[in-house]
Amino acid sequence: MVSMLENVIKTYRRGIELNNYPKDFEELILKPQRILHVNIPIKTSKGLKVFEAYRVQHNNFLGPYKGGIRYYENVTLEDDIALAMIMTLKNSLNNLPYGGAKGAIKVNPKELSIEELEKLSREYIRAISIIIGKEIDIPAPDLGTNSQIMAWMIDELSKIEGFNSFATITSKPLELFGNPIREYATGYGVAFISKLIGEKILDGIENKRVSIQGFGNVGKWSAYWLEKFGAKVVAISDSSGTIYNENGLDIEEVEKIKMKTNKLTEYKDGKKIEDPNYSLYVDCDILIPAAIENVITLNNFNKIKAKIIVEAANNPTQYEAEKELLNKDVYIVPDILANSGGVIASYLEWIQNLNWYFWDEEKNKKELEKIMKNSFEKVFNKFEKENLRSLRDAAISLSLERLYKVAKIRGYI
Ligand code: NAD
Numbered sequence: 001m002v003s004m005l006e007n008v009i010k011t012y013r014r015g016i017e018l019n020n021y022p023k024d025f026e027e028l029i030l031k032p033q034r035i036l037h038v039n040i041p042i043k044t045s046k047g048l049k050v051f052e053a054y055r056v057q058h059n060n061f062l063g064p065y066k067g068g069i070r071y072y073e074n075v076t077l078e079d080d081i082a083l084a085m086i087m088t089l090k091n092s093l094n095n096l097p098y099g100g101a102k103g104a105i106k107v108n109p110k111e112l113s114i115e116e117l118e119k120l121s122r123e124y125i126r127a128i129s130i131i132i133g134k135e136i137d138i139p140a141p142d143l144g145t146n147s148q149i150m151a152w153m154i155d156e157l158s159k160i161e162g163f164n165s166f167a168t169i170t171s172k173p174l175e176l177f178g179n180p181i182r183e184y185a186t187g188y189g190v191a192f193i194s195k196l197i198g199e200k201i202l203d204g205i206e207n208k209r210v211s212i213q214g215f216g217n218v219g220k221w222s223a224y225w226l227e228k229f230g231a232k233v234v235a236i237s238d239s240s241g242t243i244y245n246e247n248g249l250d251i252e253e254v255e256k257i258k259m260k261t262n263k264l265t266e267y268k269d270g271k272k273i274e275d276p277n278y279s280l281y282v283d284c285d286i287l288i289p290a291a292i293e294n295v296i297t298l299n300n301f302n303k304i305k306a307k308i309i310v311e312a313a314n315n316p317t318q319y320e321a322e323k324e325l326l327n328k329d330v331y332i333v334p335d336i337l338a339n340s341g342g343v344i345a346s347y348l349e350w351i352q353n354l355n356w357y358f359w360d361e362e363k364n365k366k367e368l369e370k371i372m373k374n375s376f377e378k379v380f381n382k383f384e385k386e387n388l389r390s391l392r393d394a395a396i397s398l399s400l401e402r403l404y405k406v407a408k409i410r411g412y413i
Contacts, residue, residue, distance in 0.1 A: 001301070002318055004293050005082040010319045012085065015396035018388075021404055026404040029088075032058045032081055036410040040105070040130040048286060051120060053105040055128040057137060058084035061406045062092055064135050065101035066343060068142030069124070069149075073108040079293075080104045084144075086314055087343070089118050092399040094375050096347050101137050103128065109144050118152050124211020125153040129160050134167035134354065140346050143216075143292075147173045147182070167353035170346035179349035180340075181268045181368065187221020187290075189372055190312045194222075194286055195229050196376045197308055197333055202285055209246075209284040211235040213276070214291030216263055218312050218339065220255060222288055227251045231286070237279035238264045238291075244282060246272030248271050280304060289316035296321050304330070311335040334392040336399065337372075337379055344368050353389065 008157040009030060016026050041050045051091040054077055057065045067087040072081075080102050088100025105124055109117055133138060139149055154176060161168075172178035181188065198205035209281040210231050212219050215238040223233050232248035240263045243249060249270060257267045265272045280287060280295065280303070287306035289295050296304065309325070310333045311317060317325075322332060338374045348367055352358050359367070383394040407413050 001294070002320070003078055003082075005078045005085075007294070007315055007319050008082040008085045010390070011396055011402075012089075012393050014393065015400040018393055018397045019400055019404065021400065022413070025347045025404055025407065027402075029059065030083060032056050033060065033075070033129065035081070036128055036131055037077065038124075040120065040123045040127060042116060042123065045113065051105050051107050053103070053124055053127065054080045055103040055131060055137070055139075056080045056084040056101060057131065058100040059088045060099035061100055061403055061410060064099065064133075065137035066091060066096070066098035066140070067101035067103070067345070068140045068342075069103035069105070069145050070142040071105050071107050071109045071144030071149075072168040073106060075106055083314060086336060088403070089396060089399040090343060092402045093336050093379075093395055094102070094340050094344060094371055095402075096343065096371075098138075098265075098343075098347070101139075105140055107144075117149070119350055120155040121149045122150045123269050125156050126160065129157060132157075132168060134165060134350075138167070138346070138350060139169050140171045140342070147171055148177060150178075151176055167350055170349045170353075171342075172349075176237050177349070177353055177358065179345050179352070179364055181364045182349065183217075183344045184221040184224070185345030185368060186218045186312070186339055186342035187223075188225050189344065189368065190218065190222040190288060190290070190310060190338055191225030191229055192369060192372055193333055193338050193376060194226060194231070194288070194308075194310045197310065197331065197375065197380075198231075198286065200329060200380060201308060202339075205286075206230040207232055208286060209234045210288060211279045211282040211284040212288045212290055212312075213237050213260060213279040213295065213402055214289070214313065215254070216274070219288070219290035220258075222290055222312055223249075223251045223254070231365075234284055235275045235279045235282040236264060239276055241265040241276055242273040242278040242282075243267045243270045244273060244278075283304075283320075284308060287298070287308070288312050292316070294318055294324075300322070301325055307331065309333070311338045314339065314343035322390065322392065332390060332392060334395045337375055337391070337395050340375065341368060341372065344371050
């Protein structure tokens with residue numbers, strides 16, 4: 001099994017090769033600038049537990065580090081480095097004034113009581129407070145974390161700093177000056193990008209068949225907005241299995257069932273398939289992997305029937321599997337473009353927090369669309385004009401171009 005870090009390094013190397021950058025740049029950009037590795041002791045109802053945790057700051061040539069915090073029991077330091085490296089590319093591509101970072105705690109949050117979760121979150125932010133700040137490194141949620149956890153963290157950080165440091169953490173609750181679009185921003189961005197690629201490749205998104213793997217924050221909101229844009233969501237899966245209806249699923253109903261039973265497969269109006277990966281193989285126009293990394297591999301790529309893959313999860317496609325899919329003329333919209341709605345909403349929240357001046361939901365949505373459309377057009381035009389192998393090649397090449405120029409001007413190479 002290829003690790004996420006190996007995959008990401010291959011992607012960077014591919015971009016460096018495409019742009020003909022010197023070895024010095026490779027040496028510089030493949031190494032994280034700083035890693036903080038901590039062990040956090042928490043007294044739980046089952047006795048003392050020590051949680052391993054990290055904050056990886058990969059690169060800050062373009063501005064303060066920015067990236068989420070993941071609570072996941074299988075996370076490794078290697079994964080955290082890979083995710084921070086993805087953030088550097090994503091922020092650069094979208095022209096945001098940010099570098100890349102990522103944090104993680106090796107924990108299954110569902111195994112903790114609410115009090116233990118709060119204690120762990122406060123201790124984690126305390127431990128990394130020595131390297132974060134509103135102009136230094138700005139965390140946000142990721143897998144397994146949410147706006148309540150951000151609220152505890154900003155409260156703890158405010159006590160340490162001695163003032164309300166709202167701009168240091170994004171994706172907070174609205175009451176703490178969060179962004180009104182943040183809850184659905186990543187999914188909205190995924191749907192918006194699917195619409196843009198649909199207009200280029202499929203003659204529009206109206207009535208096009210979509211299959212989604214994952215029904216968490218990203219999968220759920222992608223489904224919701226795609227349905228609003230006129231697409232037909234024919235399949236969705238979560239860890240309990242897949243549901244399928246060739247005439248389209250009723251997303252509001254699916255959401256109700258999931259809320260009530262916590263199991264997607266309790267949905268009545270369609271077929272149920274036990275395999276959570278079945279959603280990847282459904283006959284559809286657009287496939288959206290929105291669950292976890294490394295789900296499209298050399299072992300299963302030939303079962304995929306979609307013409308377009310929009311990567312809502314981070315790193316869902318293995319590098320070698322992508323090569324095979326490209327040979328079958330599949331278009332893959334890379335994660336650094338497709339799921340950037342979350343970090344863009346975070347950026348909008350941050351600038352409003354810094355200025356203590358706030359926009360309404362519509363204005364935030366319009367600003368997000370403006371940034372995403374601009375990135376999409378840049379990537380698609382480069383892909384077409386230079387006859388590149390893939391949209392990913394165009395995206396990483398553009399990202400690295402900005403990083404390389406700044407590394408040169410700042411005197412690193
Ligand atoms: P989440 O925890 O809310 O949801 C994950 C979903 O995936 C759940 O429905 C779970 O049941 C499902 N799942 C897990 N394993 C599965 C499997 N093998 N098959 C089918 N379904 C499976 O997480 P999320 O916040 O929606 O994030 C999903 C992905 O998107 C992650 O890769 C994350 O890094 C990425 N991402 C999230 C955001 C964000 O704003 N939340 C932003 C950018 C990227």
